[in-house]
Amino acid sequence: MRLSNRNKASAYNFVHTLLVMMALFGIAAFLLNEYRFHAVGDESYIFLIVPILLLVIFHLNGRQIFEYDSDGEALNFKNRNIIPFLDRSLHDEFPKYKLIKYEIVRIFFIKRLYVTISSKNTGSTILKYEISYLSQKEINNLKLSLNKVVKTNKENND
Template identity: 85%
Template sequence: MRLSNRNKASVYNFVHTLLLMMVVFGIAAFLLNEYRFHAVDEESYLFLGVPVLLLVIFHLNGRQIFEYDSDGEALNFKNRNIVPFMDRPLHDEFPKYKLITYEILTVFLMKRLYVTISSKNNGSTILKYEISYLSQKEVNDLKLSLNKVVKANKEKND
């Protein structure tokens, strides 16, 4: 099964650009109010706070693009940001038989996928992916696919 939200990259890029423009215009409105117009008093800090808060929330939600491929004998996970220099993209590929378990944690608007795989060195390794920007249907499809792999691995080991 293949799952990707790469086609939504243009929407995420638009939102990011819009938020950056809001920050720039907020700074300009704050400076104009403070040094020229004096139209609002203490509320002028909202010109700075609200756009910066929205931009921080957008980036704290994690990497926007998530791709998953379970076709063949391997599981392939890719997780990247729409802004290439923000952080390193994640790319992991491992055989299906190494998957032990997975867990999806949801805290407010943030969703994380934790995948536990068997490892020769430590016994197991936990890989973390940010799936906040997946729709609920995509998350359900991901759960269904991972459940099949985990179930097949348990049956093989028993």
């Protein structure tokens, strides 16, 4: 099964650009109000707080693009940011039989996928992927595919 939200990258780029422009205009409006016009009182801090808070929330959600491929004998996970220099992209590929379990954690608006795989050196390793930008349908498809792999692995180990 293949799962990807790469086709939404242009929408994420648009939202990011819009938020950056809002932040820049907010800073300009704040500075103009403070040093030139004095039209708004203490409420002028809203020009700074709201756009910057929205930009921070956008980036706290994590990497926007998530790709998953379970075709063949290996599981392939890719997780990257729309802005390449902001964060290192993740790319992991390992055989299906190494998958032990997975867990999806939701905290407010942030969603993370934790995948536990068997490892020769340490016994098991936990890999973390950010899936906040996946739709509920995509998350359900991901769960279905991972459940199938985990179930097959448990049957083969017993």
